[in-house]
Amino acid sequence: MTLEQRLDGLTVLEWGSRPAVRACGGLLAQLGATVIDLTGTAPQDALSRFKTRLPGTSEARAEALARANVVLHSSDRRDEMALPACRHDQIVLDITVDQTGEHGHWTEPLLQAVAGISDITGTTNTPPTICAAPVVELQTAIFAAAGILVAWPRLAATGEGQQISLSLIDCALNGLSSFLPLVYAGKTPHRSGNRHPMAVPWNSYRTSDGWILLCSATDEHWVKLCTLMGRPGLAQGAFARLADRVQQCEAVDGLVEAWTSTLSVKDCVAALNAAGLAAGPILTLAELGQDPNLKHRRSVSEDDRPAPLGFLKAQPGRGSTNQASAPQLPAQPLAGLRVIEIGQYTTAPLAAKQLALLGAEVIKIEPPGGEASRAWPPHQDGQGYFFTMNNANKRSCLLDLRSDADRQTFASLLERSDVLIENMKPGSLDKLGFGWERLSELNPRLVYCGISGFGQDSAYPGRPAFDTVVQAMSGLMDATRAGGIPFKLGISAADVTGGIAGLLAVIYGLEQRRQTGRGTMIDLSMQDVSAWLTQTLWGTSSADPYSVVPCADGYVVAACQSPTADEIIGSRTVPMRAAAIALLEEARIAAGSVRTLNEIAGAEAGDDTRSIQTHVDGNGRSWPLFRCPYHFSVEKTVATVAIGPLGEANAYVGEICARPTPALPDSSHLA
Known part of the structure; x- marks a missing residue:
């Protein structure tokens, strides 16, 4: 499965060598754009592929600037030639370290340090730890590519260009939602190795012949694990509740390792996965090329590096291939679009939140009792900071998709929506009667993005996954070592990057639909995305010294x-x-x-220009929420607001479903 390449009219000029600029150019090139790289005869590396390379002479620069309708640059880089004034019909995207313009020479290790990532990576017995992969740069590159595609329809329809600015630090701060809640609850986060601050047991555990990663996020998971260990009684009493296990994490980890140490890595992972628990081995970068799932999904090329479009795999829907007429463009780029999210924890919620901040109406479907992380501590009146930070600007609709009536409501809602994004276990929607064939019948213009640990088309069918397992199985932990020991990044790097990639995938799906009138199904694997983050470490490339x-x-x-x-x-x-x-x-x-995260939270407080803003809800509760990282000169983003109580939008959804079903385009010629 591959995406249709329909960015033929997009000519992109990379005016600079910042990794985020070059990685953004690489993504756009793989999506069909013509990308001009002015590195001349410099040796090619992992970020050089798929581009038109020209010498960096003044003549070549002038010619390339005249051809381009998109220019990527970094205005804070003093070691590069300043960008001349650009035309009004060009999109100019500026990636800087921060708003000061003083730190353009900073490399990836400094970005991780200043963004608070390294302070929570490693253990209390190690210094702050740096990941050798350029995580901040490449996450920002995905944001940047999505921003270009957000601005592209206006340029294509009206010839109006604009300025877009992105800060590497702002993009990095968007990934701190797992640890920042502790700060707002008056605590000081500490480096916790491979543990999760809000879920236990969640750690690396010794086996008889190595190490495995296990992630357990709910009381239900804990009951399953206790049964598997042959100690069901542990699910009661002192360890029954998640909050109790968080407080007694050392004791819980000791009990779990007493069981895992009796098994091999292979047998331990097989037993945990069979019980529906997320677990996996810790793979080195050298082992990725032989991973069964990366091979199955063709996410690693024959020359042992991430394959073109390795993390974007899709198939078209049934809609008309007639191009839609140019719509009247709203001030907010996604205004008028309706997004349905069935999300939990980070990936789909993060992607849908960014779509909401760009103007889309996002309706979050929650099961009875609410999304699993809604009550994660720390919380206010039962609603967690983590949940609220990841679900800003959405409306909550409570539906039990096991119920015939609620499934009918869901189907009616899909007929009247533009995007469905979810991160359920692969196959879950199919079991409910909403596989891609049914979705495409209900709404041929629907852009559907399913995000999962290993993909829907997978060598590991049915295998559950959480962030840390994916980090272990994608090379990120191998690239994040202290004293030779592999650690996860303190941030949920696989989750966060999966969410940013989901944003790009949906925006690109909408661009395809704008041109073809046809929806798209996108199968996004967090393992693919996380392996993509390590691409500069493959082969002869090397990490920045620090x-x-x-x-x-x-x-x-x-x-x-x-x-x-x-x-x-x-x-x-x-x-x-x-x-x-x-x-x-x-x-x-x-x-x-x-x-430290406490320093970051203090620096962000009381300044409306900062990445984190405070919203006071109708109950008088103050919530710290991340702003949209984009600054457009023409397009508008929306102010951040907290999600409401569980099911607050049910009556509104009922009103939507009572409206006449939109007329579908004629697709009889496709039969």
Whole structure:
């Protein structure tokens, strides 16, 4: 399955060498755009593929700038040629480190440090840990590609270009929803290794011949695990509730490892997966090419690197192939579109939230009792910070899809909607009677995106997955080591990147529909996306050099190896972070503080220009919510508001379903 490449009219110029710029160009090239790379005769690397390479001469630059209708650059990079004034009919996307314009020379390790990622990666016994993969740069690249496709319809219809700006730090902060809730509850997050701050048991466990990753997020999961371990009584009493297990995580982990250590990796993973529990081995980068699922999905090419469009796989719907007439364009790019989300935890909720911030109406379908994370602690009046941060700007509709009546309501809603996005276990919708064939019959213009750990077309059918298992099985943990031990990134990197990729997939599906009138089914695998994040570490590519410098008030990350940093700073006294940074920058070495999440939350407070804004709901509760990371000069985003109580939109959904069914385009010629 491959996406139709229908960006023939898009000519993109990469004006600069920032990894996010180059990765964005690579994504657009794989989606069918012509992308001009001005690196000339420089050696090709993982981000060079699928592009038209021109020498970086003044003549070539002028010619490329005249041809392009999209320009990608970084205005804060002082080591690159400044971008000349662009035309009014060009989209110009500017990726900077932050809004100051002073940190354009920062590399990936510093981005992870300043965004709070490294402070929560590793253990309390290790310094803050850096992932060698350029996670922040490549996540921002996906955001950037989606932003270009958001602005493209206006340019195609009216010839009106615009400026778009993205901050690497803003994009990175969007991934902190797993740990920031602890700050707003008055706690200080700490590095917790491979544990989850709000779910136990969730960790790496020793087996008889290695290590496995196990993720258990609910009391139901815990009951299943206790039964599998032959100790059903543990599901009662002191460990019965999730909150109790979080408080006693050491004891719970000890009980689990007492069982896993009696089994091999293979047998342990098989037993856990058979019980419906998410678990997997920790794979090295060298082993990814032989992973059965990556091979099955053709996500790794024959030369052992992520394949073209490796994480975007789709098939067209039944709609008309006639091009739709150009609509009147709203101020908000997705205004007038209705998105239905069946999401839990992070991936689908994050993607749908970004669609909502771009103007779409998002209706979140929740089961009886609500989405699993709705009550995750810490919370206010039973509603969790994590849930609220991941579900801003949505309306909640309670439907029991096991009920005939509610399934009929769901079908009626789909007939009147534009997008369905979900991250249920693969096959769940089919069992409910809503497989792709039925969805396409109900609404041939529907853009459907299913996000799962290993994909719907998978070598691991039915296998459950959570973020940490996917990190283990995609090379991210192999790229994140402290003292030789692989760790997950503190942020839920596989979940978050899966959600950002879901945003891009839906926006591209809508662009295809704009041109063809036909819907699309997108099968998105978190393992594919996470392996894509590691692409610059495959083959001869290498990670940016860095060192973590201990200081009297925390840590500093420097863009140099440790011996160089030690020589510059000296060893007579332990400096404060500001002094260490001053010494390093005086030696012309980029450096930045490893910011704690408490520091980030404090810096974000009380400033409407920041990434996190406070919304006070109708009950007087204050919720910290992430702003949309895009800043458009023409398109408008929406203000952030918190999701309401469970089922608050049920009456509204009833009104929608009572309206006449929209007329479907004639597709008889496709029979």
